Amino acid sequence: MTRKNAMIFGGSSGIGEATARALLVQGQQVSITGRDRAKLSAAEQRLSEYGQVRTAVVHALDRDSVQRAFEASGPVDHVVICVSGGKGAGLFRELNLNDVRDALEQKTIAQLTVAQVAAGHVREGGSITFVTAASARSVVRGTAGLAAVNGAIEALIPVLALELAPIRVNAVSPGIIETRWWDGVPATTRDALFETARATLPVRRIGVPEEVGELIATISSAGFITGSVYEIDGGSHLVTQ
Numbered sequence: 001m002t003r004k005n006a007m008i009f010g011g012s013s014g015i016g017e018a019t020a021r022a023l024l025v026q027g028q029q030v031s032i033t034g035r036d037r038a039k040l041s042a043a044e045q046r047l048s049e050y051g052q053v054r055t056a057v058v059h060a061l062d063r064d065s066v067q068r069a070f071e072a073s074g075p076v077d078h079v080v081i082c083v084s085g086g087k088g089a090g091l092f093r094e095l096n097l098n099d100v101r102d103a104l105e106q107k108t109i110a111q112l113t114v115a116q117v118a119a120g121h122v123r124e125g126g127s128i129t130f131v132t133a134a135s136a137r138s139v140v141r142g143t144a145g146l147a148a149v150n151g152a153i154e155a156l157i158p159v160l161a162l163e164l165a166p167i168r169v170n171a172v173s174p175g176i177i178e179t180r181w182w183d184g185v186p187a188t189t190r191d192a193l194f195e196t197a198r199a200t201l202p203v204r205r206i207g208v209p210e211e212v213g214e215l216i217a218t219i220s221s222a223g224f225i226t227g228s229v230y231e232i233d234g235g236s237h238l239v240t241q
């Protein structure tokens with residue numbers, strides 16, 4: 001049996017790296033991309049005990065670099081899109097809309113750019129999995145900008161699943177996961193948020209990237225799943241604020 005070929009956009013840390021690990025364990029051939037060569041090399045080194053990964057420097061908003069990565073890899077079975085910026089949070093009255101514009105560019109448009117190019121390279125029955133966020137649906141003060149950014153992607157999942165069939169299109173929508181994404185948030189804000197989450201979430205803890213990576217690996221290989229958004233948020237969608 002030929003090995004499946006997977007490409008992860010934003011695979012040099014956090015959820016993308018954990019997904020690479022899960023796909024390697026499944027026996028897939030895996031390529032990871034990111035903007036920073038040194039971060040990619042460090043991830044390649046960490047992943048080497050699970051298998052060999054290919055790496056490529058790609059900026060998801062640079063369509064040509066995305067195109068080159070697909071051309072170099074050949075036909076792909078599974079594409080996972082983890083890229084994002086870090087802006088867009090804050091109470092709506094004070095929210096800087098330029099930050100929201102930046103977040104829409106760095107996450108929504110960046111993920112759509114990858115998906116549009118991927119649509120020409122994914123094999124029939126293969127998959128595209130977006131990584132959105134629980135903020136698309138959770139009703140939490142200070143997350144209107146993030147809701148707009150992630151909600152926009154989640155709204156188009158069923159449409160893409162129809163248009164791009166037989167390529168399958170899904171999203172995984174995580175709650176708070178301990179990754180480098182939080183390095184951009186002031187430590188006091190982050191620590192307070194983590195503490196509240198640990199106290200209020202039904203599971204009484206925040207998430208780790210491995211559990212999201214394993215879910216993505218499962219969904220991408222599950223040939224009967226398309227047009228779906230999977231929440232993995234420790235039950236945050238059940239908590240009223």
Ligand SMILES: NC(=O)c1ccc[n+]([C@@H]2O[C@H](COP(=O)([O-])OP(=O)(O)OC[C@H]3O[C@@H](n4cnc5c(N)ncnc54)[C@H](OP(=O)(O)O)[C@@H]3O)[C@@H](O)[C@H]2O)c1
Nearest residue numbers: 010011012013014015034035036059060084133177179181
């Ligand atoms: N952590 C959480 O609590 C959480 C919760 C909900 C949703 N999410 C979502 O999960 C996804 C993965 O985030 P993470 O937590 O795993 O963060 P992370 O550790 O910072 O990973 C982000 C990855 O994307 C790459 N990247 C970012 N922008 C890129 C671009 N324009 N082009 C190419 N690569 C790019 C980064 O590498 P370079 O910087 O080197 O490019 C890195 O490999 C994001 O979409 C995030 O919004 C995270």
